[in-house]
Amino acid sequence: MLPPGHFGVAYLLYSLYAHGRFRRAPGAEPALAVLIGSQFADLIDKPLWWLGVFPTGRDLAHSLFFAAALIVVVYAIGIARGRTETATAFVIAHLSHLAADIPPRALLGYPFGTEFLFWPVLPHFTFTFSERWFEPPALVETVVTPLTDSTTFLALEGVLFVLALMLWYLDGCPGLEYLRRGSKADSQQVVN
Secondary structure, eight states: OOHHHHHHHHHHHHHHHHHHHHSSOOOHHHHHHHHHHHHHHHHHHHHHHHTTSSSSSSSGGGSHHHHHHHHHHHHHHHHHTTOHHHHHHHHHHHHHHHHHTSOGGGGGTOOTTOGGGGTTTSOTTOSOOOHHHHSOOHHIIIIIHHHHSHHHHHHHHHHHHHHHHHHHHHTTOTTHHHHHHHHHHHHHHHHO
């Protein structure tokens, strides 16, 4: 999934959580935490892959073991600073990133492509193709195959991103005030 799709999934999930839990739209800090959390795994793993440290772009920060340690650290900081809502937003966004990177076929019992979730316990390419997997049942062909087509998948990501932007707008554009405040402070420094 590309960055806009990850943000779309994360914001939709967190906004639904905030409306259900707090009966209000997400606050500014949690909305920004969603933005960062939704990209966090790729911000760590993609540069390490480009540098040749890992064989793929889904390794260290895409692992559930890393996620468990990250959750502890994020909540420890959130509790210490009185920002548990922001910590929760980050955690939901990060976990949504991992879930969104799971290939659709894995949900129907075809696990190849999910090894990153258990790195370093499972090395990449642990699950290999077998004769059974070359002939998927009709349900897999009917439901999953169209979802794995790159055009369909990109269209689905685009829809999720647009829905998230619409919901963000309906939520009052949380987080935008930080950008406005920052640009006002920059313009005041220039005047002074």
